Amino acid sequence: EAGVAQSPRYKIIEKRQSVAFWCNPISGHATLYWYQQILGQGPKLLIQFQNNGVVDDSQLPKDRFSAERLKGVDSTLKIQPAKLEDSAVYLCASSPRGGIAKNIQYFGAGTRLSVL
Amino acid sequence: DAKTTQPPSMDCAEGRAANLPCNHSTISGNEYVYWYRQIHSQGPQYIIHGLKNNETNEMASLIITEDRKSSTLILPHATLRDTAVYYCIVSEHGSSNTGKLIFGQGTTLQVKP
Numbered sequence: 748e749a750g751v752a753q754s755p756r757y758k759i760i761e762k763r764q765s766v767a768f769w770c771n772p773i774s775g776h777a778t779l780y781w782y783q784q785i786l787g788q789g790p791k792l793l794i795q796f797q798n799n800g801v802v803d804d805s806q807l808p809k810d811r812f813s814a815e816r817l818k819g820v821d822s823t824l825k826i827q828p829a830k831l832e833d834s835a836v837y838l839c840a841s842s843p844r845g846g847i848a849k850n851i852q853y854f855g856a857g858t859r860l861s862v863l
Numbered sequence: 864d865a866k867t868t869q870p871p872s873m874d875c876a877e878g879r880a881a882n883l884p885c886n887h888s889t890i891s892g893n894e895y896v897y898w899y900r901q902i903h904s905q906g907p908q909y910i911i912h913g914l915k916n917n918e919t920n921e922m923a924s925l926i927i928t929e930d931r932k933s934s935t936l937i938l939p940h941a942t943l944r945d946t947a948v949y950y951c952i953v954s955e956h957g958s959s960n961t962g963k964l965i966f967g968q969g970t971t972l973q974v975k976p
Contacts, residue, residue: 789948789967791966850897
Protein backbone atom coordinates (compact mmCIF):
# COMPACT_ATOMS: atom_id res chain seq x y z
CA GLU A 748 0.00 0.00 0.00
CA ALA A 749 1.42 3.36 -1.01
CA GLY A 750 1.91 5.86 1.79
CA VAL A 751 1.19 9.59 1.94
CA ALA A 752 3.10 11.37 -0.79
CA GLN A 753 4.34 14.94 -0.43
CA SER A 754 6.28 17.23 -2.70
CA PRO A 755 8.61 18.95 -2.85
CA ARG A 756 10.83 17.56 -0.09
CA TYR A 757 12.74 20.79 0.30
CA LYS A 758 12.05 24.39 -0.65
CA ILE A 759 14.09 27.54 -0.13
CA ILE A 760 12.47 30.91 -0.77
CA GLU A 761 12.98 34.52 0.20
CA LYS A 762 10.58 36.30 2.51
CA ARG A 763 7.52 37.78 0.83
CA GLN A 764 7.63 35.13 -1.90
CA SER A 765 4.86 32.55 -2.27
CA VAL A 766 5.16 28.77 -2.04
CA ALA A 767 2.88 25.76 -2.44
CA PHE A 768 3.06 22.23 -1.09
CA TRP A 769 1.26 19.21 -2.49
CA CYS A 770 -0.06 16.12 -0.73
CA ASN A 771 -1.56 12.88 -2.03
CA PRO A 772 -3.11 10.87 0.81
CA ILE A 773 -3.50 7.12 1.09
CA SER A 774 -6.15 5.89 -1.30
CA GLY A 775 -9.58 5.81 0.30
CA HIS A 776 -8.69 7.95 3.30
CA ALA A 777 -11.41 10.52 3.83
CA THR A 778 -9.60 12.74 6.30
CA LEU A 779 -6.54 14.81 5.47
CA TYR A 780 -4.46 16.96 7.82
CA TRP A 781 -1.75 19.58 7.37
CA TYR A 782 0.66 20.14 10.27
CA GLN A 783 3.45 22.64 10.80
CA GLN A 784 6.50 21.45 12.73
CA ILE A 785 8.98 24.07 13.85
CA LEU A 786 12.44 22.79 14.76
CA GLY A 787 12.50 21.26 18.24
CA GLN A 788 8.72 21.21 18.63
CA GLY A 789 5.96 18.70 18.02
CA PRO A 790 3.73 19.02 14.97
CA LYS A 791 0.92 21.58 15.19
CA LEU A 792 -2.32 21.06 13.28
CA LEU A 793 -3.01 23.78 10.71
CA ILE A 794 -6.09 22.44 8.94
CA GLN A 795 -8.18 19.29 8.72
CA PHE A 796 -10.36 18.20 5.79
CA GLN A 797 -13.10 15.59 5.79
CA ASN A 798 -13.44 14.70 2.10
CA ASN A 799 -13.29 18.17 0.52
CA GLY A 800 -14.81 20.08 3.42
CA VAL A 801 -12.89 21.87 6.18
CA VAL A 802 -13.40 20.41 9.67
CA ASP A 803 -10.92 22.53 11.63
CA ASP A 804 -8.82 25.48 10.48
CA SER A 805 -8.65 27.31 13.78
CA GLN A 806 -4.84 27.33 13.83
CA LEU A 807 -4.37 28.34 10.20
CA PRO A 808 -3.04 31.92 9.76
CA LYS A 809 -5.63 32.79 7.19
CA ASP A 810 -4.10 36.11 6.21
CA ARG A 811 -1.26 34.25 4.50
CA PHE A 812 -2.01 30.53 4.49
CA SER A 813 -4.62 28.81 2.35
CA ALA A 814 -5.41 25.18 1.63
CA GLU A 815 -7.72 23.30 -0.62
CA ARG A 816 -8.64 19.69 -1.25
CA LEU A 817 -10.22 19.37 -4.64
CA LYS A 818 -12.42 16.33 -5.28
CA GLY A 819 -11.65 15.05 -1.80
CA VAL A 820 -8.29 13.55 -2.76
CA ASP A 821 -5.12 15.61 -3.29
CA SER A 822 -4.51 18.75 -1.30
CA THR A 823 -2.42 21.90 -1.70
CA LEU A 824 -1.20 24.20 1.07
CA LYS A 825 -0.08 27.68 0.03
CA ILE A 826 1.75 30.46 1.83
CA GLN A 827 1.60 33.96 0.39
CA PRO A 828 3.57 36.00 1.34
CA ALA A 829 6.03 33.94 3.38
CA LYS A 830 7.64 35.25 6.55
CA LEU A 831 10.85 34.17 8.23
CA GLU A 832 8.87 32.47 11.01
CA ASP A 833 7.22 30.16 8.45
CA SER A 834 10.47 28.19 8.23
CA ALA A 835 9.39 24.71 9.31
CA VAL A 836 8.54 21.23 8.11
CA TYR A 837 5.03 20.95 6.69
CA LEU A 838 3.56 17.51 7.24
CA CYS A 839 0.54 16.00 5.56
CA ALA A 840 -1.32 13.09 7.15
CA SER A 841 -4.41 11.07 6.32
CA SER A 842 -6.71 8.73 8.19
CA PRO A 843 -9.73 6.57 7.45
CA ARG A 844 -13.14 8.03 8.06
CA GLY A 845 -14.64 6.66 11.16
CA GLY A 846 -14.42 6.04 14.85
CA ILE A 847 -11.22 5.04 16.54
CA ALA A 848 -9.41 5.01 13.21
CA LYS A 849 -9.60 8.79 13.05
CA ASN A 850 -6.76 9.06 15.53
CA ILE A 851 -4.52 6.66 13.65
CA GLN A 852 -2.96 9.01 11.19
CA TYR A 853 -0.45 8.17 8.49
CA PHE A 854 2.12 10.87 7.82
CA GLY A 855 4.14 11.80 4.80
CA ALA A 856 7.82 12.63 5.04
CA GLY A 857 7.09 16.35 4.95
CA THR A 858 8.33 19.39 3.08
CA ARG A 859 11.14 21.34 4.73
CA LEU A 860 10.70 25.06 4.03
CA SER A 861 13.45 27.58 4.61
CA VAL A 862 12.53 31.25 4.33
CA LEU A 863 15.54 33.55 3.94
CA ASP B 864 -1.82 22.65 24.81
CA ALA B 865 -0.76 19.04 25.13
CA LYS B 866 -2.46 17.20 27.99
CA THR B 867 0.54 14.95 28.67
CA THR B 868 3.91 15.31 30.36
CA GLN B 869 6.96 13.37 29.23
CA PRO B 870 10.66 13.50 30.14
CA PRO B 871 12.57 15.39 27.44
CA SER B 872 15.16 12.68 26.88
CA MET B 873 16.15 9.12 27.77
CA ASP B 874 18.96 6.72 26.90
CA CYS B 875 18.70 2.98 26.47
CA ALA B 876 21.26 0.29 25.72
CA GLU B 877 20.75 -1.68 22.53
CA GLY B 878 18.98 -4.98 23.20
CA ARG B 879 17.52 -3.81 26.50
CA ALA B 880 13.93 -2.79 27.14
CA ALA B 881 13.12 0.88 26.77
CA ASN B 882 10.44 2.13 29.15
CA LEU B 883 9.04 5.53 28.24
CA PRO B 884 6.76 7.15 30.84
CA CYS B 885 3.90 9.55 30.25
CA ASN B 886 1.79 11.47 32.72
CA HIS B 887 -1.80 12.34 31.80
CA SER B 888 -3.36 13.13 35.14
CA THR B 889 -6.31 15.08 33.67
CA ILE B 890 -7.39 12.35 31.25
CA SER B 891 -11.16 11.97 30.96
CA GLY B 892 -13.20 8.80 30.66
CA ASN B 893 -13.60 8.85 26.89
CA GLU B 894 -9.99 9.68 26.08
CA TYR B 895 -7.58 7.12 24.73
CA VAL B 896 -3.80 7.20 25.07
CA TYR B 897 -1.90 7.16 21.77
CA TRP B 898 1.80 6.80 21.11
CA TYR B 899 3.55 7.97 17.99
CA ARG B 900 7.22 8.22 17.19
CA GLN B 901 9.20 10.35 14.78
CA ILE B 902 12.49 9.19 13.40
CA HIS B 903 14.82 11.92 12.15
CA SER B 904 13.68 13.47 8.84
CA GLN B 905 10.51 11.38 8.72
CA GLY B 906 6.90 12.04 9.61
CA PRO B 907 5.42 10.67 12.84
CA GLN B 908 4.50 7.00 12.88
CA TYR B 909 1.65 5.47 14.87
CA ILE B 910 2.77 2.87 17.42
CA ILE B 911 -0.08 1.82 19.69
CA HIS B 912 -3.10 3.07 21.62
CA GLY B 913 -5.21 2.01 24.61
CA LEU B 914 -8.07 2.99 26.88
CA LYS B 915 -7.54 1.19 30.19
CA ASN B 916 -6.31 -2.30 29.47
CA ASN B 917 -2.71 -3.08 28.65
CA GLU B 918 -2.08 -3.47 24.96
CA THR B 919 0.60 -5.20 22.90
CA ASN B 920 1.36 -5.27 19.21
CA GLU B 921 4.33 -6.14 17.06
CA MET B 922 6.03 -2.84 17.84
CA ALA B 923 5.50 -2.25 21.53
CA SER B 924 3.49 -2.75 24.72
CA LEU B 925 1.42 -0.11 26.46
CA ILE B 926 0.87 -0.28 30.20
CA ILE B 927 -1.81 2.04 31.61
CA THR B 928 -2.16 2.47 35.36
CA GLU B 929 -5.45 1.54 36.98
CA ASP B 930 -6.35 5.18 37.65
CA ARG B 931 -5.37 5.99 34.02
CA LYS B 932 -3.31 8.97 35.10
CA SER B 933 -0.10 7.63 33.63
CA SER B 934 1.18 5.10 31.15
CA THR B 935 4.40 3.49 29.98
CA LEU B 936 5.40 2.53 26.47
CA ILE B 937 7.70 -0.47 26.42
CA LEU B 938 9.98 -1.37 23.53
CA PRO B 939 11.04 -4.86 24.63
CA HIS B 940 14.36 -5.11 22.79
CA ALA B 941 15.46 -1.69 21.64
CA THR B 942 17.58 -1.40 18.49
CA LEU B 943 19.48 1.53 17.04
CA ARG B 944 16.57 2.03 14.62
CA ASP B 945 14.33 2.84 17.60
CA THR B 946 16.21 6.10 18.18
CA ALA B 947 13.47 8.71 17.74
CA VAL B 948 11.22 11.24 19.43
CA TYR B 949 8.29 9.48 21.12
CA TYR B 950 5.03 11.34 21.57
CA CYS B 951 2.31 10.42 24.08
CA ILE B 952 -1.08 11.92 23.14
CA VAL B 953 -4.53 11.69 24.68
CA SER B 954 -7.46 12.03 22.34
CA GLU B 955 -11.15 11.62 22.88
CA HIS B 956 -13.53 9.34 21.09
CA GLY B 957 -17.24 9.55 20.51
CA SER B 958 -19.35 11.79 18.32
CA SER B 959 -17.26 14.88 19.03
CA ASN B 960 -14.04 13.20 17.99
CA THR B 961 -12.54 14.89 14.96
CA GLY B 962 -9.32 12.91 15.07
CA LYS B 963 -7.32 15.94 16.14
CA LEU B 964 -3.96 15.06 17.69
CA ILE B 965 -2.18 17.59 19.92
CA PHE B 966 1.53 16.86 20.04
CA GLY B 967 3.74 17.96 22.90
CA GLN B 968 7.52 18.00 22.76
CA GLY B 969 7.85 14.26 23.33
CA THR B 970 10.74 12.20 24.68
CA THR B 971 13.90 11.85 22.63
CA LEU B 972 15.03 8.24 23.03
CA GLN B 973 18.66 7.57 22.20
CA VAL B 974 19.50 3.88 21.83
CA LYS B 975 23.21 3.33 22.32
CA PRO B 976 25.35 0.39 21.14
